[in-house]
Amino acid sequence: MEELLKNYQSVAEEHAIHWIKVGQTDDFPANAGACVKYNSKQIAVYYFTRTNSWYACQNLCPHKMEMVLSRGMTGDSQGIPKVACPLHKKTFSLEDGSNLNGEEYSIATYPVRIQEGNVYIGFAD
Amino acid sequence: MKKVIVIGNGMVGYKFCEKLAAHPLRDQFEVVVFGEEFRPAYDRVHLSEYFSLDSADKLLLASREWYDENHIELRTGEMITSIETETKRVFTHKHDYFEYDYLILATGSAPFVPTIKGVDKLGVFVYRTIEDLDAIQEYAEKLKHEGKFKASVLGGGLLGLEAANAAKELGMQTDVIEFAPRLMPRQLDKAASDMLQRKIESLGMKIHLGKNSQEIIGEEGIEKINFTDDTSLQTDMLIISAGIRPRDELAVKCGLKTGERGGVYVNNKMETSDPAIYAIGEVALYNNGIYGLVAPGYEMAGVAVEHITGGEKLMSPSIDMSTQLKLVGTEVASFGDPFIENDEVTAIVYENKQRGVYKRINIAKDGSKLLGGIMVGDSSDYNTLFQLYINAMKLPENPEDLILGSRGGESKSALGSVLDLPDTAQICSCEAVSKGAICGAITSGSCCSFADVVKSTKASSSCGGCKPMVTDLVKETLKSMGQEVKETICEHFEYSRQEMYDLVKLHSIMDFDEALDRHGKGHGCETCKPVLASIFASIYMETANRQAPIQDSNDRFLANIQRNGTYSVVPRVPGGEITPEKLMVLGQVAKKYDLYTKITGGQRIDLFGAQLHELPMIWKELIDAGFESGHAYGKSLRTVKSCVGSTWCRYGLHDSVSFAIRIEERYKGLRSPHKLKGGVSGCIRECAEARGKDFGVIAVEGGWNLFVCGNGGATPKHAILLAEKLDDETCIKYLDRFLVYYIRTAAPLQRTAPWLEKLEGGIDYLKKVVVEDSLGIGEELEAEMEELVQRYACEWKEAIEDPQMMKRFKPFVNSDETDESLVFVPMRDQKMPRPW
Numbered sequence: 030m031e032e033l034l035k036n037y038q039s040v041a042e043e044h045a046i047h048w049i050k051v052g053q054t055d056d057f058p059a060n061a062g063a064c065v066k067y068n069s070k071q072i073a074v075y076y077f078t079r080t081n082s083w084y085a086c087q088n089l090c091p092h093k094m095e096m097v098l099s100r101g102m103t104g105d106s107q108g109i110p111k112v113a114c115p116l117h118k119k120t121f122s123l124e125d126g127s128n129l130n131g132e133e134y135s136i137a138t139y140p141v142r143i144q145e146g147n148v149y150i151g152f153a154d
Numbered sequence: 155m156k157k158v159i160v161i162g163n164g165m166v167g168y169k170f171c172e173k174l175a176a177h178p179l180r181d182q183f184e185v186v187v188f189g190e191e192f193r194p195a196y197d198r199v200h201l202s203e204y205f206s207l208d209s210a211d212k213l214l215l216a217s218r219e220w221y222d223e224n225h226i227e228l229r230t231g232e233m234i235t236s237i238e239t240e241t242k243r244v245f246t247h248k249h250d251y252f253e254y255d256y257l258i259l260a261t262g263s264a265p266f267v268p269t270i271k272g273v274d275k276l277g278v279f280v281y282r283t284i285e286d287l288d289a290i291q292e293y294a295e296k297l298k299h300e301g302k303f304k305a306s307v308l309g310g311g312l313l314g315l316e317a318a319n320a321a322k323e324l325g326m327q328t329d330v331i332e333f334a335p336r337l338m339p340r341q342l343d344k345a346a347s348d349m350l351q352r353k354i355e356s357l358g359m360k361i362h363l364g365k366n367s368q369e370i371i372g373e374e375g376i377e378k379i380n381f382t383d384d385t386s387l388q389t390d391m392l393i394i395s396a397g398i399r400p401r402d403e404l405a406v407k408c409g410l411k412t413g414e415r416g417g418v419y420v421n422n423k424m425e426t427s428d429p430a431i432y433a434i435g436e437v438a439l440y441n442n443g444i445y446g447l448v449a450p451g452y453e454m455a456g457v458a459v460e461h462i463t464g465g466e467k468l469m470s471p472s473i474d475m476s477t478q479l480k481l482v483g484t485e486v487a488s489f490g491d492p493f494i495e496n497d498e499v500t501a502i503v504y505e506n507k508q509r510g511v512y513k514r515i516n517i518a519k520d521g522s523k524l525l526g527g528i529m530v531g532d533s534s535d536y537n538t539l540f541q542l543y544i545n546a547m548k549l550p551e552n553p554e555d556l557i558l559g560s561r562g563g564e565s566k567s568a569l570g571s572v573l574d575l576p577d578t579a580q581i582c583s584c585e586a587v588s589k590g591a592i593c594g595a596i597t598s599g600s601c602c603s604f605a606d607v608v609k610s611t612k613a614s615s616s617c618g619g620c621k622p623m624v625t626d627l628v629k630e631t632l633k634s635m636g637q638e639v640k641e642t643i644c645e646h647f648e649y650s651r652q653e654m655y656d657l658v659k660l661h662s663i664m665d666f667d668e669a670l671d672r673h674g675k676g677h678g679c680e681t682c683k684p685v686l687a688s689i690f691a692s693i694y695m696e697t698a699n700r701q702a703p704i705q706d707s708n709d710r711f712l713a714n715i716q717r718n719g720t721y722s723v724v725p726r727v728p729g730g731e732i733t734p735e736k737l738m739v740l741g742q743v744a745k746k747y748d749l750y751t752k753i754t755g756g757q758r759i760d761l762f763g764a765q766l767h768e769l770p771m772i773w774k775e776l777i778d779a780g781f782e783s784g785h786a787y788g789k790s791l792r793t794v795k796s797c798v799g800s801t802w803c804r805y806g807l808h809d810s811v812s813f814a815i816r817i818e819e820r821y822k823g824l825r826s827p828h829k830l831k832g833g834v835s836g837c838i839r840e841c842a843e844a845r846g847k848d849f850g851v852i853a854v855e856g857g858w859n860l861f862v863c864g865n866g867g868a869t870p871k872h873a874i875l876l877a878e879k880l881d882d883e884t885c886i887k888y889l890d891r892f893l894v895y896y897i898r899t900a901a902p903l904q905r906t907a908p909w910l911e912k913l914e915g916g917i918d919y920l921k922k923v924v925v926e927d928s929l930g931i932g933e934e935l936e937a938e939m940e941e942l943v944q945r946y947a948c949e950w951k952e953a954i955e956d957p958q959m960m961k962r963f964k965p966f967v968n969s970d971e972t973d974e975s976l977v978f979v980p981m982r983d984q985k986m987p988r989p990w
Contacts, residue, residue, distance in 0.1 A: 052967045060677070061703035061710070066966045071975075074967070079670075079677055093990050096975055097719040100707055100766075104679030107645070113680035115707030115715050120680070 033094060036070060037087035038153070039126055042140035045151025053146050062112065064088050064099035065150070072139060072150060073099030075123060077110055083141035084123035085150045090114040091134035098136070156183050158462065159244055159254040161234045161404065163189025165198055166435030166451035167260030168215045173459040175224040183462075186252060187221070188244075189230040191283060194218055199448055199617055202320045204287050213284070237408040239428050256430055256462045259405060259418060260455075263398035263436040263446070268308075272370030277391040281307075281317040290393060294324040297390050303327045306379065306389040308367060309396035310337040315481040317395040318359060322482070329360040329387060331379070333396075336363060341477065341488040342528055345505060349512040349530045353484045356510075362387065398446055400437045413439040422469040424458040432458040445473050448616060449583040456586065474544065474583065478529075478536045478619045483926065484510075487533035490526025490543045491516065499525060504557045506531075509930055513557040515539065521549055524556075532928065537623045545579050572626045573634065581623055584616035592624060596631045604628045622914070643902060644681040647674045651827065651902045655689050665690070666704045678704070685902045688789055691825030692897045695942040697949035698788065699959055708787035711962065712950055713769055718976060718987035721769060722762040723749070724786035725776050726822060729796040729814035729834070730757025739779040747772055750984045755866075756793030756831065758784055763985060767972055770963050773950045782822070782948040789903070790825045791832070794818035795843065799836030799853070806836035808853035813882065814842070817851070820886065821893065823946045827900040827909075830893070831865070845873045848906040849889060854878070858885045862892055862920070863910040871907040874917050877925050890939035891924045891932055 051065040051074065062075045071088035088096045093116060101112045103123075110123040120129040126136040140151040158174070160167050171187060174180060189195065196213040204213060211217075221228040233247040243251045265280035267273060277297075279290050294305065305321040307314050310332025321328040330337075336347035337354075351361050366382040370392065380386045400417040411419040411427035417439030424432045424440075433439075434454035436446055445451065450473045460467040476489030494516050495501065504513040511531035517524055524543040529536060539556060542549065550556065575581075577590030595601040595610050604625050608614050614624045642648045647669075649657065654673070663669050666686050670678055678686075683704035690696055698709040708714050713721035725740070740759050744751045747768055749761040764772055773783075786792060794817045797803065799810030814834035824830070833844030834851045844850025850861040850873045857879035864873025877888055900909040913919060922928035953959045965973050977988040 050968075056961075056967045058703055058962070063967050064965060065968045066971065071966075071973070077677055079667075093717075095717075095719045096973060097715070100711065100715070100719075102680040102683055102707060103677065103703075104646075104683065105677040106679065108676065110677065111679070116717075116719070118680060 033089060034091060037089060037137035039137040040139050040151055040153045042151060044153050045140055046154070047152045048142060048149040049152060050147050050149050052148050054143060054148055055146075057148065060103060062099040062101060062103060064096075067150070067152065070152075071096050071099075073101075073112070074141065074148065074150070075103050075110075075112065077103065080110075082110065083143060083148065084110060085139040085141050086112070086121070086123060086126060087137045089136075090116060090119065091136060092117060092119045092132075156255040156462070157253060158183050158185045158256045158258065159252055160185065160187040160258040160260055161244065162258075162260035162262055162401075162435070162437075163187050163191070163195045163228065163230060164260060164262045164435065165195060165215065165448055166262070166455050167258070168195035169452045169455040170258055170260060170434060170458060171221070171224070171226050172216070173456050174463075175226065177459060177463055179463045185225070186227045186229065188232050188234050188246070189228070190233040191285070192231045193284060194221065194228060194230060196284065197616075198282075201281075201284070201287065202316045202323075204284060205291065205320060205323050210284050234404060237404055237431075239408050239410075239431070242430060254430070256432065258458060259426070259431060259433040259437055260435050261401035261404065261437045263400050263444070265394060266397040266399045267394055268367070268396055270367045270370055272372065272376070273394075275370050275372050276375035277372070278370065278376055279391065279393045281313065281320070281393050281395045287320065290320070290391075291324060293391055294321070294326055298325060302390040304388060304390045305329070306331055306387060306392050308379075308392060308394045310334070310361065310363070311340065311395070311397065312338060312477075312479070312481070313398075314395040315354070317393045318354075319482045321391075321393060322357070322359065326391070327358070329362060329389065330354070331362045331365050331367065331387065333366055334363070337361065338481075338486070341486070341492060342530065343493055343514065345503070346512045346514065346528045346530045349505070349507075349510060350481070350484060350486060352507075353510050353531060354482050357482060359482065398436060398444070400439070400444055402437055405433070405437075413442070417444045420454075422457075422471070423461045424454050424469065425461070432461070434458050440469060441471070441473065443473065445475070447475060447477060449474070449586070452584060452616075453586055476540055476544075476583070478533050478540075479617075484531060485529065485533040485928075487529040487536040488527070489536070489540050490524065492526045492528045494525055502554050502557065504554075509927075515553065515557055517549065517553050521553060523547070524549060524553075527557075529557075537620060541575055541579055541581075541623075545576055547575075571630060572623060573630050581627065582611075582613035582616070582620045584619075585612040585614075587611045587613035589627060592627050593631045596628060597635065601628075602632070625914070643685050644679055646670065646676045646678050646682045649673065651685055651689070652899050654686065655693070655898055658686075658689050659693055664694075665701055680706075681902070684709070684789070688825050688827060688902075691790075692942070695823070695945035697823070697947055697952060699949050699952050699956075702959075702962060706789075711766065711769065712783060712787060712953060713764065714787045716762060716987065717990065718978075719973075720762070720976065720987070721764045721766065722760050722786070723764055723769070723772055723776075724754065724758055724760050724784040725781035726784040726818070727758040727793075728818040728822070729794055729811050731796075731811055731815060736779060736781070739776070739781075743772055743775050746775075748985070750986060754786075754793075757795050758786075758793060760786070763978065763987075765965070765972060765976065766963050767965050770954050770960055774954050777948070777951055777954065783950040785823060788825060789828050790823065791818070791821040791830045794821075794832035794834060795847070796834045797836050797839075797841035799834075803836055805839060806853070807855065808836055808858065810834040810836035810842065810851075810853060813851065813858070813885075816882075817886070817889065820943055821889075823949070824893065824897075824942060826893070826897050828903050828905045830906075846870065847873060849873065849892065851885060857881055860885055860888055863906040863917075865905050865907050867905075869907070874910070876917070876921060887932075887936060888924050891927075891935040892920070894935040894938050895920075895923060895931075 059078045062073045073088045075084045088099050101115045111120045113120045121136045126138040128135045142149045195215045234244045236245045245251045265282050305326035306329045307318040310330050318330050368382045369380045371378045378388045405418040418433040420433050420438045435451040457469045478487035513529050515527040575589045579589040601607045614621045684706040687704045698705045702710050749763050754760050794814040796810045796814030800806030831847045832849045833842040833847040835842040835844045836853045846866045852859045860876045861873035862876045978985040
């Protein structure tokens with residue numbers, strides 16, 4: 030299980046080496062999540078229409094280690110964009126991956142860029 | 155130490171004890187109470203509820219322990235036979251005597267039994283004590299065994315109608331006989347009385363007015379009553395409730411001054427002609443009147459306590475006889491002078507025969523004040539009107555608004571805010587609690603809720619009529635202190651679910667973004683999105699497909715997510731009835747996709763372990779075989795469970811399966827604040843466990859009994875009877891109304907049982923809304939449901955037919971791979987997710 034988690038480390042935009050095209054903006058639902066695959070990683074991608082913002086994070090919920098976060102509901106808590114896991118409604122910040130329920134585990138987030146209608150996610154490996 | 159003897163342990167006698175026990179000088183008194191009944195004082199106001207209570211103890215005003223704890227010697231079943239005023243002694247029927255310094259006569263009254271020949275026959279009863287009710291019940295049961303069902307009540311006043319209701323509750327076909335030309339002649343005018351009569355007659359009771367009883371005929375027991383106009387009425391029992399007579403025999407015997415028509419004379423200190431003897435309650439003759447209401451009796455008890463403890467408080471010079479109550483299921487109220495008619499007075503009358511509502515207010519010609527009024531069929535304005543009257547408050551410009559409601563513009567109480575009432579305004583007249591006392595209890599910090607206030611001030615603890623006003627006062631006072639307790643949905647919407655429901659409907663808001671723009675802020679969240687989704691679904695019957703992103707995760711994928719992120723699939727099997735062919739389809743699909751299968755509690759079959767991308771394929775096959783979505787993933791109608799019923803079962807009374815299927819087909823797809831489950835049983839053996847459901851229908855002789863607001867789960871609740879012996883159509887009609895009313899008013903994720911618990915007025919109020927249509931919204935609720943039913947669509951069928959929607963079930967946007975990370979382990983010839 031720990032191995033699985035190690036596969037996901039947050040990447041700051043300035044540290045991204047590979048920008049991977051994961052689809053066109055139309056392929057992603059508005060104000061909800063969808064999942065993309067990059068090598069062995071499952072990455073959840075979210076598009077918030079009200080602020081025209083894109084977010085990406087691991088699809089793995091660290092609570093019970095299931096690949097489900099892309100199917101969670103999105104929203105905000107005091108202005109912080111977040112996702113709620115569909116299994117137990119654990120919520121995580123999509124800005125920094127922190128746990129918004131005050132528990133220890135958090136998630137890895139990845140930078141997203143939109144260019145000419147294409148969606149790119151930045152990875153450091 | 156002064157010795158106080160109280161003769162009589164009725165409501166007023168008890169109130170005297172309660173007030174003395176709470177008095178600072180309490181320790182200077184030794185108190186002995188005599189009650190001739192065997193029970194300690196009980197609530198006679200709610201006597202008619204006795205048949206529906208499981209124990210007479212529930213009517214007790216205080217337990218025996220209370221008297222012990224307060225060092226009051228309670229001697230029940232002991233009668234005082236005489237008073238010796240010179241030596242200040244009372245004698246019991248056991249020839250014991252007790253000495254007193256102060257004697258309190260709280261002997262109350264006895265039912266007035268007119269001298270009619272044959273009145274001593276078997277089957278003739280009075281209506282006053284629990285023993286009377288026991289005797290009535292026993293006799294009624296005996297009659298019913300003999301196949302006799304006819305009861306009559308002599309007396310069409312307040313108590314007579316209470317008695318009539320009690321007889322009806324016992325299953326007797328009940329008639330009411332009244333001497334006067336109208337019902338409740340002391341409280342209602344002719345038009346109001348006619349309205350009440352129509353209401354009561356619509357419930358199957360017969361009313362005979364202007365009848366003077368001459369003789370009761372019968373071999374042993376009563377068989378009929380002859381009237382002076384040569385007519386007669388066949389009846390198997392008779393309950394006499396034709397007024398009260400003060401129990402003044404002890405007073406007469408010891409020479410106290412009494413009235414010509416009975417009652418012990420008292421002054422405004424409650425002193426009788428002997429200054430050591432006080433009289434309170436229905437035995438007291440004050441201002442030439444006997445007052446058969448609790449409120450003046452309680453005030454008298456308070457005054458008597460004041461005077462023996464050296465206080466100065468005097469009885470109010472005029473006694474207010476305003477009253478609000480429910481008679482045979484009909485709200486009736488009258489206040490001030492209900493009849494007044496002269497040049498100085500204008501009466502404004504509203505009458506709606508369709509709804510069975512009559513309202514009359516008498517106002518001074520110059521419009522300055524309210525002098526009295528009458529309400530039948532809807533007394534919801536009573537508290538406001540009573541306050542305007544009793545405090546002689548200024549009336550609105552158009553006084554008719556008081557009973558018609560403001561037509562046009564924002565509707566607003568004629569009182570403005572309850573906080574505008576003067577501090578002296580008496581809110582609870584039973585317990586004489588003023589507005590100042592209620593608000594003070596909160597501002598002083600000792601109370602912070604309705605329950606606290608009731609406990610501390612006793613307001614609303616007696617008849618409960620002032621409850622809405624006390625609730626408002628508590629709420630408004632808390633609000634004025636900045637402690638508003640508001641149930642908002644979440645940080646994005648500062649409204650309750652009901653408010654949002656109304657806003658969406660009122661402004662025809664069509665989607666979540668629009669709702670957020672107009673009434674919310676931020677992006678929304680996992681709390682408010684499903685609430686709004688449910689509201690949109692309930693108002694527009696849109697399926698979960700239209701605004702997929704705001705659906706709770708299960709609704710978005712139209713399946714129930716399970717431990718490892720796979721889904722379970724539950725097709726609808728209405729009423730639990732399924733053909734072998736369809737059963738085989740389920741088996742084949744489960745085998746093909748390697749799904750774990752289990753029978754659910756709701757008589758359907760759950761197929762577990764489907765991956766996201768498999769859902770549409772599975773559903774394609776199911777739909778081709780004639781299945782539909784079972785909505786097992788939604789806060790919506792799940793199943794209507796049934797037993798096999800009269801088609802096969804040798805005990806079954808009606809065809810429960812057909813009715814369950816009809817109900818399930820009608821409400822399938824209906825979104826609600828929480829999941830909804832139903833059940834239909836074919837007889838009272840209740841094999842469908844319908845009473846453990848949000849709505850349960852049980853077959854009885856003559857129709858269906860409809861129960862509502864039950865559930866299993868963590869806090870099991872049995873559903874409560876809403877209506878009896880309904881035909882199919884009426885049952886559906888009531889279900890329509892019940893469900894839409896619940897959907898409109900419940901809090902998010904509040905199931906029907908907790909909703910009912912929170913509903914002001916509880917099941918009685920719900921009955922009024924659903925059965926009696928007291929809000930006049932019955933047809934609207936039915937029409938709303940009908941439209942929802944017409945708009946039903948299977949959301950899985952929608953989904954698989956629309957390529958755009960199908961994108962939702964693709965595991966990865968950028969790959970056609972499936973999720974290979976899933977791991978299952980074997981279990982008993984099937985499989986399960988790898989454990990966490």
